[in-house]
Amino acid sequence: MSNRYVVKKIVGALLTLFAVVIFNFFLFRIVDRDPLTKYRGRSKLSLEQRETMIRRMGLSGSKWDQFVAYIKSTLQLDFGRSFDSTRPVLREITDRLPATLILVGVSTVLTICIGLYIGAKAGWARGSRFDRVSTSTTMVLYATPEFFFGMLLLAIVAGRTGWFPTGGLRDVGTNNGFVASLLDRTHHLVLPSLTLTLGYLGSYSLIMRTSMLDTLGEDYLTTARAKGLKESDVMTHHAVPNALLPSVSAIAISFGFVIGGAITTETVFSYPGLGLATADAIRNTDLPMLQALFLVASAAVIFFNLVADLTYGLLDPRIRHSI
Amino acid sequence: MSAVLEVRDLHITYASSSGLVPAVRGVDLEIAPGETLGLAGESGCGKSTLAMALLRLVPPSTQITGSIKLAGQDILTMKPGQLRAARWAQASVVFQGAQHVLNPVRRIGRQIDEAIEAHGSASVSRAGELLDLVGLGARRGDDYPHELSGGQKQRSLIAMALACDPLLLIADEPTTALDVMVQAQILQLLDNIKRERGLSMLFITHDLSVLSHTADRVAVMYAGRIIEVGAGDALLRNSLHPYSKALTASFPIIGDPSSRHQPRGLAGDPPDPNNLPSGCPFHPRCTVAIDECQSVDVQLRHAADDEERSVACVLVGKS
């Protein structure tokens, strides 16, 4: 991969991130003229406390002064204090980030692997039994809100059987060693990550199936067959590597949906990550938290898109060698 | 000596959205060891379908009847495993390099070696040696297709075709997308390789002029049938079927200055395979057609004055 390609993609990602930061300011300071009215405890504030709060939130001075103050504090990762807990927003976020990273990470890896596998197999054997069964299943998965999955799983395998915990990150009061704690956390992770995986499996496998169908008519598959290759080798060595390329970008775009899915999934399972924090912030109209959570979610998607662009560059020699 | 390739009464009908399309309608062919047969015709006449059918590389919904014997074994009755073993080892294809016949995300050397591996001898890479042989140089095995020029791609496809030491090369328009200089080099290369290794070759082209130095015999196809076949030079210099005449007249014969001054193109388009004209399918475009041509579809038959020549035309060989 040429350095220019990498640099170009990184600069593009940074520009997009910067656009999000500006957009955030626009939303919270211009569309919403007086964010403080959304603070529920405002009636109890003394005039002095109110002044302090306005200053602390960077709401004093002209819009330009506010903008400069906002950019400065954002660069220092200072997002103010939560309306709800009154702790610094940054602290709230760093506390909850690891739980979400694990949940989204595990689910994304599972979704990509299973989704691509099903999609590739279905597209390759288009019209077969496997294709018909898997495509109709994935269509239903696609049509189901992931939190409804979560509720069903909760009702069946947690409520009825008690095989899995109904929520939380770990059992309270269990602190007997590393292995036990790891097992306990994994036990708590199973249902949420299964929910998120099932919720987005559908779109990933449909994406892969479509790009597989697009490669089916390609001449290089005929070449490979002419050489006497087995059908399975034609598929894995020739069709799949080419079908992956368009899927990579489409999957990167769908990653934004997975982030959204984490919000509802964590809510269903009371899984204390950033998603649950978002749901709480909605119910409490906690603007400073929402503002920062939106930035974090956007940054995550932009980063994932960057990774996808760079992966694309690695997978496609035409980009790897160009420029 | 028995023929390397023997095709008998081959019919190929493929399914399209508008119904069944008869692409090849009764073709007989044979190629002797070391012989090159040129197969010429306009695009859509069925020659590429025929070439692909020789290794059963047509869509599964395609109906093929007749027989295709490669080194005595009928390709059409083989089980999948036998077919895979026969592909590339008995006959290989020199594809046209212009389209995506090479996998864009796989190195050239890998694409050559995988053919050898598919036939069980995985031990040594022969890609380098083969690329040397076609004048590309072994280093090019590490390249991806987009890094090669059109001529280089064509050379790598020739190297690929030689990977399993086949008896027969099926060259499917191997020079079509190339400029004249490169075209000559590729033709020369194919000719040398064929001679050195004693290979048979089926050379498919829409351009009869490339056959003049390559082909021992030439067959001309029209609307899914062979309408004239004969010894190469004789047919190219003195074709008998009005269609072959029109094709040979559209290129200058080297060494015959007068031929350059009378280019005669061919009017009209090839017929729609779904809706062939009655009688001789060529009659609507034929400049010498007579009334009989609208009703009588003449089969290939020996021309009176040339032992090796067969022609499918009312006006020729009537004795």
Place this chain on the structure above:
Amino acid sequence: MNDLVPSTSPRDMTWARRKQALARVWRELRHDRAGFVSLVVLLGFGLVALSAPLIADRSLLLAAAGRNNPDLASPSAQFLLGTDDIGRDVLAQLVWGSRVSLFIGIFATVVAVVIGSVVGLVAGYVKGKVATVLLAIDEFFLVVPFLPLAIVLAVILGRSPVTLAIVIGITSWAGSARLVRAQVLTLSERAYVERARALGAGTWQIIFRHVLPGVTPLIIANATLIVPGAILTESTLSFLGFGDRLSPSWGKLLDGAQSSGSITLNAWWYYLPPGLCIIAVVLAFTLFGRALERIFDPRLAGR
């Protein structure tokens, strides 16, 4: 105008052509099993939504309506789908919920399609700086994760159903703008647009008279595919606390079911019906949209 006399005014010819095109779509749809079945399902849901006042009185949605009923009662002759955590009839909420869910889904789609089509048409037809800026905005909306964006917008703009629809519309137009633009780019190369330009037609006249009719089928098929996404987004936002409990959508019902603990209490009649309704409608819209796509663009047949 006399119907019996064949008229040849351009307007009538256009109408005749449109009627023919519609007839063709209908004919092909009748032979597309998935498309036809999903259309029937959609019409069924539409009928229920429209006749909600006839099926259940609106007052049943009020908090007071459940005061004298048992809470979380299982289905019975009186309450076919049982009651919720404050004793209200679940079936009544489900019926009225179809109104809210379909209304928001369709209204949001209209917003998205209008923005997407205008941006796509302009970005495709007008070259230069305008197009660059529009494409940058489009790119931005494609990259920014749309649920967090919708959440932030809904918090700032308000929580009413109409606002939710607008918010969902604002977050879902970027894809259709791309599609429309790509189609416009190919169309504007076509001879009839060039001819109109040569005859001196203005930019806007060309866009609305000549380019828009060409992209309309695509816009319709695309809109049918935006609706299911919008309905899912609506249910998600309602589940997260937006929307109105006294005029609940299906997503809001699920929110109530979740927060009232109906799952651990095994009150399946509370959470199962709204979830299944969402799946049915989303699936039907998706299949119907794909059928339309196949009809308008035969290259996609067999997908």
